[in-house]
Amino acid sequence: MNEIKSLADQLREKLRTGEMDKSPPPAKEKKITDPPAAGVPKKPPKVSDRHQKADAFFAAIEAFRPELSEKSMIRVDARTLHLLKRMKLAKGVDMNRFIVYALHQYLGQHPWLAEHIQETLKNSAP
Known part of the structure; x- marks a missing residue:
């Protein structure tokens, strides 16, 4: 039973011992393909x-x-x-x-917004 190894165990062992460096990389076969026709949409980005x-x-x-010293209740739609919630489960990122x-990213990309709000408050104050 101790002699049975999964493929992942075998690869880990080879990486540890350095056997992977000694073997030549597998040869890739070149495929002959026609050039893409004009108007063909681009492929989506690679998964990697x-x-x-x-x-x-x-x-x-x-x-x-962030400095989370203040509390604020916000309302979001069900989809958001x-x-x-799925992001919390998948990556452990707090909502x-x-x-x-x-919000910080958005305000960093639009610095004029904070300035505009400040000016509007100055001008509307009696």
């Missing part, structure tokens, strides 16, 4: 690209340290709440942290 972007996004959220992170 999406994973890299998602990993970078969630790493940025984890690195974000469902997404936030409040995500919302505050998204």
